[in-house]
Amino acid sequence: MKLFNKISKPSLVLLLVLAVWGCTDKLDEPELNNNFAGGTDFTDASGMLLSTVGAYEAFYSRGWEQPLIMSVRGDDVNSGGLGDQPEFTEMDRFNYSKDHWMVNSLWENTYADVISAHTAMEQIARYQEFGSDAEIALGNQYIAEIQVLRGMMLFQISQVYGDIFIPESSDTELLLEVETLPTKAEVMQHVSDQMDLAIPLLPDARPNERTDLEGGVTKYTALAIKALANQELANYQAVADATGQIIASGKFSLYPDFYELFKTPGKLSDESLLDLQYSDFNQGEGDRFAHLYAPYGPQNWSPAVEGSNSGWGFYEPSFKFIKFMLDRGETVRLETSVLFTERGIAELQTDPAYSDLPSFMTKITRDNDTINDFARGYFSSGKHYLPSNQLIEGRTEYGSNKNNNVIRYAEILLMYAEALTQGASGSAITADQAVNLVRERAGMPALSGVTLDQVVEEKFAELAMEWGKRYYDMIRLQRFDELTYDGRTFTEAKTFLPYPQPQIDQFPVLQN
Template sequence: MKSFVKIFLAFLAVATTLLGGCEDKLDEPQLNNNFAGGTDFSKTSDMQLSLVGAYEAFYSRGWEQPLLYSVRGDDVNAGGLGDQQDYAETDIFNYNKDYWMYNSLWENVYKDIITCHTAMEQIARYQELADDAGVQKGNSDIAEIKVLRSMMLFWVSETWGDVFIPTSSDTDLLRDTDTIPTKAEVMQHISNQMDEAIPLLQDLRPNERTDLPGGVTKYTALAIKAKANQELKNYQAVADATGAIINSGKFSLYPDFYELFKTPGKLSDESILDLQYSDYGQGEGDRFSHLYAPYGPQNWKPAVAGSSSGWGFFEPSMKFIKFMLDRGETVRLETSVLFTDRGISEIQTDPNYASLPGFVSNTTRDGDVINDYARALFASGKHYLPSNQLIPGRTAYGSNKNYNVIRYGEILLMYAEALAQGASGSGMTASQAVNLVRTRANMPPLASVTLDQIIDEKYAELSMEWGKRYFDMIRLERYGELSYDGRTFSADKDYLPYPQAQVDQFPVLQGQ
C-alpha cells in the first residue's frame, strides 16, 4: 500500500491537471485532445499520468453513490432522514426522478467514464511516437482503463437498465443516438471488453503488483466478466470466468472476517478490486479519502476520544439480523452490524429472540460504544473502522479505510451459484466453494448445496456490499424477499427512473 501511495502522489497532481478537461459535466462537450496541446507525446514515460488519472476518477465515488446502490435491498434500510426524505422514499420504492441523488449518481459516474475515454485516447497519442515497448505498455494501460470504465458502466446499467455506452470522449455522439442500448447489450459489451482486456493484463493478484499495488489485473477483468454474464444469466460463462480465478491458486480468503473490512485486511489476498484511500501515514495534511460518515452511528463513545461519529444514513435491516441469528451466525453478524441498546431491546421484543449471543452488544470488540441515536437502531459494521485503527491525529469517521468492491468470497459464491444454475465447473464443486466461505465464518460445512442455500450464503456473506443482495433478488425475480417490514415491491420498481435533468438533455431517454 505504501508504494501505491507514493506512486499515486507522484503522478496524481500532474494527471489531474492533464485530465482537467474531463471535469466538465456530461452535458458539456468534451475538449477531446485539445486540452493536452502542451503535452510532449514523445515522452512515453509520462503515459502513466493518464492511467493514474483514470484511477483517480474511478476512486472518486461520491458518498451518495454506494448508498443508492444498496438501500433498496432487504439487508439495508435508510436511516430516518428528515433532510434526505427522497432517499428514505427510495428505500420503500417510491422514486422521485427529480431527486438530486439520482442525477448525481448518473452524471458523476458518466463523467468518470468519459474521463477514462479521454485517458485512453491520450495514451493512443503517446503510442504514435513510442517504440515497441511503449506501444505494448500503452496497450496494457488501455486494457486496465477498460476494466475501470466497465465496472462503472456495470453500476449504471444495474441501476437504470438500458443506458448509454460511450465509445469516445466526445459526448456529442450521445446526443446523436436515437436508441438506448438495452441492459443485455450493455452487459454483453462489458463481457466483450473484458475479453479484449484479459490477454493484455498482468497475471497477478492486485496486491502482487509493484507498479501500482492493488491495481487492476487479469483477475479483476475475469471477475467483471463473470458479473456481467451473471446479469445475462449466462451461467456457463460465469462458471468459466470464476473458475479461472479459483484455479489460478492465487487467491485465498482472509482468515479473519472481522478484520477483513478494516486496516489489517487492506489489499489482502482476497482483494480483487478495491477503492483505495489513504491518510498517507500522517496525522494531518493531505489525504485521499471516501466520506464514510453516512454509514456511521450518530452517537458513540469512541475508544479514542475525539474520533468523529457518523450520520446514521445506513441501517442493517431487522430482517437481516434475525436471518443471521436464525442461522447461528457469529463473526459475520458481529462484523456486519453495530448494535445500539435500543436496537437490542427492539430485537428482544420478539419472544423468539429474547436471549441473544454475548457478542450482540453496543460495545464493539475494539471498545467503541455505540450509543442510542434517533435515526436508526443499528449501523453498518462493514463500513466501520475502529477508532483505535485511525492514524493518530485523524478524526474523520472511517478515515484511511479502503472500500471493498469485489473480493474472492464473492467469486466463490458466484461460481457455486453458476453450477447450481446448471453450468459445469472445473476443479472444485459448488459445495466445496460454499464451504470455504462457511469455514471462514465458523459455520459447519454442508455435504451438498441447493440453489436456495447458496443464495442464503450470499445474503450472509455479501450483505451491505454495493447492493449485491438487491440485484441478486432482481435477477432471480425473488420479489417477495424485497416486500418486507411494510414495503411492497413489484417488478416495475426494479430500476430507478432516469433523472429528469438527464431526460431534459437527452430526449431519447423520454419514455424509456
C-alpha cells in the same frame, strides 16, 4: 493508497487538480481533443502512467451518495430515518423521484468518470504514436486496465438504471445522436466482450502482487467483471468458466479474519480482486485521498480514541437481515456486519423469538468503541466501520484511511457455486467445496449437496451491505417477494431508478 504512493507528491497534487478539472461538465463538452492535456509532450511515453492513474483516481472518487443509492433498496439494509434526505428514504421504500439530486448525481458523475476513462485511453494512444515497441505494449496494458474500470462503471450504472448509453469515445456530442438506448442485456454483453479484449493484455497476478501500481486491476479483475456481467445475463456457463479460472489460478485465498477484512489489516489482502483505495499517506495531517464514510456511521458514539468523529446514520442493517443471521447461528459475520445500539437490541428483543441474544451483540465493539443510541436508526453498518484505534493519529474523520471492497474472492467462490447449481459445469472445485470455504471462515458447519437456495442464502450472509449485491441477486433471480418486507411493497416495475430529469432534458432519447 498504495497505488498513489508510487507517484511523487508534486505529481499527485497535479494529478488531482487535473482530474477534478477534467471532470467538470463532462456531459456538456466533448473531450475528443483532450484539451486538458494541452501542451503535453506525447513523445515522452512516461506520461502514459499519469493518464492511467488519472483514470483510477476518477474511478475511486465516488461521491458519498453513489454507493448508498446502489445498495439501499435491498432487504439487507435500510436508509436511516429522520434524516435530511427524505427522498433517499422514499427510495428505500421504492418510491422514486426523477428530480432527486442523488438520482442525477449517480448518473452524471458515473458518466463523467466513464468519459474520463475514454479521455485517458485516447491520450495513451497518442503517446503510442511515438513509442517504441515496448512502450506501445505497456500502453496497451494501461488501456486494458482502463477498459476494466470503464466496464465496471457501465455494469453498475446499468444495474441501477437498466438501458443506458455506451460511450465509445470522449466525444459526448455523439450521445446526442443516439436514437435507441442499448438494453441492459446489450450493456452486459458489451462489458463481457470488453473484458475478453482486456484479459490477454493484463498482468497475470493478484492486484496486491503488482509492483508498478499495487492494487491495480489484473486479468483476474477482468475475469471477475466478465463473470458478473454474464451472471446478469443468466449465462451461467460463462460465469462458471470465468470464476473457475480465478479459482484454478491458486492465487487467491480468503483473508482468515472476517472482522479485520474490512479494516486496516485487510487492506489489499489476497482476497481482493477490486478495491477502491484510499489513504491518509500514513500522516496525521496534510494530503489525503479519501471517501466520505460518515453516512454509514452512527450519529452518536463514544470512541475509544477521543475526538474521533461520528457519522450521519443514513444506512442501517435491517431487522430482517439480523434475524436471518441469528436464525442461522451466525457469529463473526453478524458481529462484523452490524454495529448495535441498546435501543436496537431492545427493539429486537420485543420479538419473543429473539429475547435471548448472543453476548457479542452489545453496544461496545471488540475495539472498545461504544455505539450510543441515535435518532436516525437502530443499527449501523459494521462493514463500513473503521475502529477509532485504527485511525492514523491526528485523523478524526469517520472511516478515514479505509478502503472499500468492491469484488472479493468470497463472491467469486459463491458465484461459481451458484453457476453450478444453475446447471453449469466446472472443474476447478465442486459447488460444495466453494461454499464450504466461505462457511469455514465464518465458523459455520460444512454443507453437502448444496442447492441454489443455500447458495443464495450464503451470499446474503456473506455479502450484505456491499454495493447492493443482495438487491441485484433478488432482481436477477426474480425473487421479488423478498424485497417486500417491513412495510415495503416491491413490484417488478420498481426494478430500475428513473432517468434523472436533468438528463431527460438534455438527451431526448431518455424520454422514450
